[in-house]
Amino acid sequence: MENTFALKSWVPGADASGFPVQNLPFGVFRHEGDCRVAVRIGDYALDLLNLWRIGLLDGLGLKLSVLQNDFLNDLISLGDKKRKALRSRLQDLLSENADAIEREKTNRCLKPLSETEMKLPLNIGDYTDFYSSEHHARNVGTMFRGAENALMPNWKSLPVAYHGRSSSIIASGKPVSWPKGQICDSEGIPTIGESQRVDFELEMAFVIGKNSKQGNPVEMKKAGDHVFGFVLFNDWSARDIQRWEYVPLGPFAGKNFASSISHWITPLEALEPFRTAGPEQSPDPLEYLQKQSDWHFDVTLEVSVFTVDDHEEVICRTNSKHLYWDICQQLAHHTLGGCNVRVGDLMASGTISGPNKGEWGSMLEASWNGEQPIVFGNGEKRSFLKEGDVVCLRGFAEFKGVRIELGEVRNQLLARSEEAVATAERNILN
Amino acid sequence: MENTFALKSWVPGADASGFPVQNLPFGVFRHEGDCRVAVRIGDYALDLLNLWRIGLLDGLGLKLSVLQNDFLNDLISLGDKKRKALRSRLQDLLSENADAIEREKTNRCLKPLSETEMKLPLNIGDYTDFYSSEHHARNVGTMFRGAENALMPNWKSLPVAYHGRSSSIIASGKPVSWPKGQICDSEGIPTIGESQRVDFELEMAFVIGKNSKQGNPVEMKKAGDHVFGFVLFNDWSARDIQRWEYVPLGPFAGKNFASSISHWITPLEALEPFRTAGPEQSPDPLEYLQKQSDWHFDVTLEVSVFTVDDHEEVICRTNSKHLYWDICQQLAHHTLGGCNVRVGDLMASGTISGPNKGEWGSMLEASWNGEQPIVFGNGEKRSFLKEGDVVCLRGFAEFKGVRIELGEVRNQLLARSEEAVATAERNILN
Numbered sequence: 043m044e045n046t047f048a049l050k051s052w053v054p055g056a057d058a059s060g061f062p063v064q065n066l067p068f069g070v071f072r073h074e075g076d077c078r079v080a081v082r083i084g085d086y087a088l089d090l091l092n093l094w095r096i097g098l099l100d101g102l103g104l105k106l107s108v109l110q111n112d113f114l115n116d117l118i119s120l121g122d123k124k125r126k127a128l129r130s131r132l133q134d135l136l137s138e139n140a141d142a143i144e145r146e147k148t149n150r151c152l153k154p155l156s157e158t159e160m161k162l163p164l165n166i167g168d169y170t171d172f173y174s175s176e177h178h179a180r181n182v183g184t185m186f187r188g189a190e191n192a193l194m195p196n197w198k199s200l201p202v203a204y205h206g207r208s209s210s211i212i213a214s215g216k217p218v219s220w221p222k223g224q225i226c227d228s229e230g231i232p233t234i235g236e237s238q239r240v241d242f243e244l245e246m247a248f249v250i251g252k253n254s255k256q257g258n259p260v261e262m263k264k265a266g267d268h269v270f271g272f273v274l275f276n277d278w279s280a281r282d283i284q285r286w287e288y289v290p291l292g293p294f295a296g297k298n299f300a301s302s303i304s305h306w307i308t309p310l311e312a313l314e315p316f317r318t319a320g321p322e323q324s325p326d327p328l329e330y331l332q333k334q335s336d337w338h339f340d341v342t343l344e345v346s347v348f349t350v351d352d353h354e355e356v357i358c359r360t361n362s363k364h365l366y367w368d369i370c371q372q373l374a375h376h377t378l379g380g381c382n383v384r385v386g387d388l389m390a391s392g393t394i395s396g397p398n399k400g401e402w403g404s405m406l407e408a409s410w411n412g413e414q415p416i417v418f419g420n421g422e423k424r425s426f427l428k429e430g431d432v433v434c435l436r437g438f439a440e441f442k443g444v445r446i447e448l449g450e451v452r453n454q455l456l457a458r459s460e461e462a463v464a465t466a467e468r469n470i471l472n
Numbered sequence: 473m474e475n476t477f478a479l480k481s482w483v484p485g486a487d488a489s490g491f492p493v494q495n496l497p498f499g500v501f502r503h504e505g506d507c508r509v510a511v512r513i514g515d516y517a518l519d520l521l522n523l524w525r526i527g528l529l530d531g532l533g534l535k536l537s538v539l540q541n542d543f544l545n546d547l548i549s550l551g552d553k554k555r556k557a558l559r560s561r562l563q564d565l566l567s568e569n570a571d572a573i574e575r576e577k578t579n580r581c582l583k584p585l586s587e588t589e590m591k592l593p594l595n596i597g598d599y600t601d602f603y604s605s606e607h608h609a610r611n612v613g614t615m616f617r618g619a620e621n622a623l624m625p626n627w628k629s630l631p632v633a634y635h636g637r638s639s640s641i642i643a644s645g646k647p648v649s650w651p652k653g654q655i656c657d658s659e660g661i662p663t664i665g666e667s668q669r670v671d672f673e674l675e676m677a678f679v680i681g682k683n684s685k686q687g688n689p690v691e692m693k694k695a696g697d698h699v700f701g702f703v704l705f706n707d708w709s710a711r712d713i714q715r716w717e718y719v720p721l722g723p724f725a726g727k728n729f730a731s732s733i734s735h736w737i738t739p740l741e742a743l744e745p746f747r748t749a750g751p752e753q754s755p756d757p758l759e760y761l762q763k764q765s766d767w768h769f770d771v772t773l774e775v776s777v778f779t780v781d782d783h784e785e786v787i788c789r790t791n792s793k794h795l796y797w798d799i800c801q802q803l804a805h806h807t808l809g810g811c812n813v814r815v816g817d818l819m820a821s822g823t824i825s826g827p828n829k830g831e832w833g834s835m836l837e838a839s840w841n842g843e844q845p846i847v848f849g850n851g852e853k854r855s856f857l858k859e860g861d862v863v864c865l866r867g868f869a870e871f872k873g874v875r876i877e878l879g880e881v882r883n884q885l886l887a888r889s890e891e892a893v894a895t896a897e898r899n900i901l902n
Binding site: 167168173194195196199200202203204205206207208209210212219221222223224226230232233234237256257259280283286287288289290291292293294295296298299300328329330375376378379380381382383384387456 | 597598603624625626629630632633634635636637638639640642649651652653654656660662663664667686687689710713716717718719720721722723724725726728729730758759760805806808809810811812813814817886
């Protein structure tokens with residue numbers, strides 16, 4: 043590991059960026075009518091199809107169709123060994139010790155990101171959203187049921203989760219349309235209208251890297267084998283729609299209008315050095331959820347909102363290690379009954395909040411359900427999001443001067459009708 | 473329509489079966505290492521790839537890759553016009569007025585079903601489960617919250633739904649593994665074990681036939697354009713797992729171990745003559761849910777359980793027209809906030825129950841949460857399902873002697889451990 047941290051790259055700016063040779067997240071970009079797999083190094087996308095064509099990926103058992111592909115799923119499906127061999131080869135090619143001729147050839151396969159059209163990198167079969175942050179669950183529970191009843195009786199026994207909608211998961215950069223829906227007014231009368239409480243949720247998601255078989259639960263000690271990598275995940279939410287609809291079957295239209303993920307999927311290998319213990323779990327989890335090793339990650343997370351006049355307000359800064367349930371526990375629970383997982387499935391953490399104000403991963407918490415509007419540095423007030431707001435999730439881990447960034451997730455919330463905006467402003471003024 | 477009902481087929485047995493020339497559901501079968509699209513006529517699968525190869529589908533704009541395919545999605549994606557032209561051509565070829573030479577050629581493309589290995593016909597991107605039967609919602613609500621609070625306040629305002637798990641949807645014929653999970657005992661202590669309350673749910677699902685665009689709600693008057701066809705759907709459930717986990721985010725592991733669908737997808741055209749009005753809706757739905765025409769279906773539905781000694785017990789006989797919300801309302805609500813739908817998505821009705829005992833589509837209701845075990849004709853008692861039980865869903869519509877059957881869904885529940893069986897038996901005796 044020491045060696046890996048010492049590794050430097052010849053790519054300009056890479057070492058000092060969040061995308062050094064130790065990161066190398068995978069993504070997919072459009073290129074003259076087709077799509078190609080890349081890894082990111084510094085501010086460049088390394089075109090793996092070109093690299094393959096000029097012979098620099100020979101001997102790794104890769105077929106053209108895996109690299110000329112709309113999605114990463116086929117690459118991921120090659121399995122752990124081939125993927126690691128590819129990563130190792132790419133690190134060799136990009137390191138300062140690379141052979142001079144190979145380095146020159148590799149250089150010709152680098153594409154500046156500013157000229158690269160990235161796309162949604164995964165064909166997501168199923169997306170599951172957990173609810174694994176105790177601080178988040180307590181905040182929301184306290185808000186709506188009081189501090190004594192904040193956590194439901196099942197919360198510390200199992201990683202609560204629900205199934206989300208895959209079709210509306212978009213990549214960073216794509217705008218989100220302001221959601222409409224059924225909302226219940228203060229007199230209990232349902233009406234239809236634009237949501238007045240659009241929110242983000244700061245989450246991390248892991249991507250399934252290996253299928254499991256239906257009827258065969260994935261045990262804790264094998265769960266890590268099913269993890270390909272990580273993305274930041276914004277689970278856009280309309281709190282007022284959600285509040286009216288969610289009993290008894292859970293969130294639906296309040297969530298399914300959009301979720302967004304980063305263009306780049308950071309492989310598990312890049313985050314391995316940042317594995318850490320999570321908070322103590324009490325009571326002891328049942329046997330099938332008992333930890334075999336540390337599967338939390340020490341990743342700093344941050345949410346900014348950019349207003350239309352480009353003021354950046356940091357809403358939240360927290361860390362993924364605050365989650366109560368780890369990813370192996372999530373997977374063991376998910377598959378316990380026999381549910382299978384497939385390559386490309388997303389497992390999102392649920393909103394990640396830390397213990398203190400300023401570490402809470404949603405506007406709902408940050409404005410305490412609108413009771414304590416946030417005053418921005420430019421004087422604006424916000425309880426929930428406003429038209430034109432750009433929400434940006436960022437994440438990074440750092441050790442010995444090496445910084446591993448997760449690809450950012452940045453999406454703008456599109457304007458809604460004037461009438462709705464006027465109403466929202468009245469609500470904020472009141 | 474009169475003409476269509478009068479149409480007869482030269483295929484032996486087809487007219488008297490539930491799969492006459494007016495039905496022609498689509499499916500996919502395995503054939504020497506590849507998969508092919510077929511329609512069902514009587515007890516035969518008509519191999520569309522062979523038909524195409526010998527030129528009988530010329531002029532319809534079909535490519536080989538659409539018919540030699542693991543799934544129907546590409547065929548469905550051709551769109552309404554091409555699909556209808558194909559259906560019409562197939563009806564011509566199979567009708568008793570068919571040209572003699574073509575008939576002979578078509579005959580050579582028929583494959584007895586007993587020699588045909590059918591498979592899961594759809595690549596299901598997302599699966600949504602509605603909760604659209606008032607009788608079912610009232611039964612379950614009464615059981616757990618009393619008759620006064622049976623329906624939640626939102627139930628008559630919107631078609632309540634949750635997102636389900638796509639990965640574990642299997643075809644008829646494949647066994648279901650007995651689900652394990654976390655269950656809360658009578659003293660409130662969570663334990664892990666085999667479910668003691670495995671159940672079926674009788675549902676119908678419609679298959680999305682046309683993509684919608686994210687951010688663009690599908691209006692009621694256009695919703696029918698997005699419907700390709702229908703399948704019977706068994707939403708296998710573990711009631712004890714579900715009961716402990718479902719607050720506050722809805723069903724998860726109590727449902728995601730398996731759902732099963734029929735091999736054959738009956739196109740909307742075959743059920744068009746059976747469109748009918750649903751029950752009166754009171755209060756009037758909000759504008760975006762107001763009906764433009766009748767989108768309920770007069771389809772008789774039935775569930776049988778076959779015991780290991782092959783006794784068939786009919787648990788339920790009901791009708792799809794008892795549903796409160798129709799499929800257009802479901803789709804309009806689903807997409808209102810901006811959620812998009814994709815070809816191959818499944819939209820399941822939720823358990824379909826009629827008003828009276830004997831018309832209830834789950835063991836939970838039929839045994840009234842285990843309080844009134846069902847006494848089978850062979851003397852066995854059942855509150856929930858037992859190892860080895862085969863659950864069979866059937867459905868049909870009939871008019872003027874023409875019977876349109878939905879492909880049946882028949883799956884066996886695999887044995888669990890002896891210990892668990894002993895416990896279950898004690899529970900039934902007590």
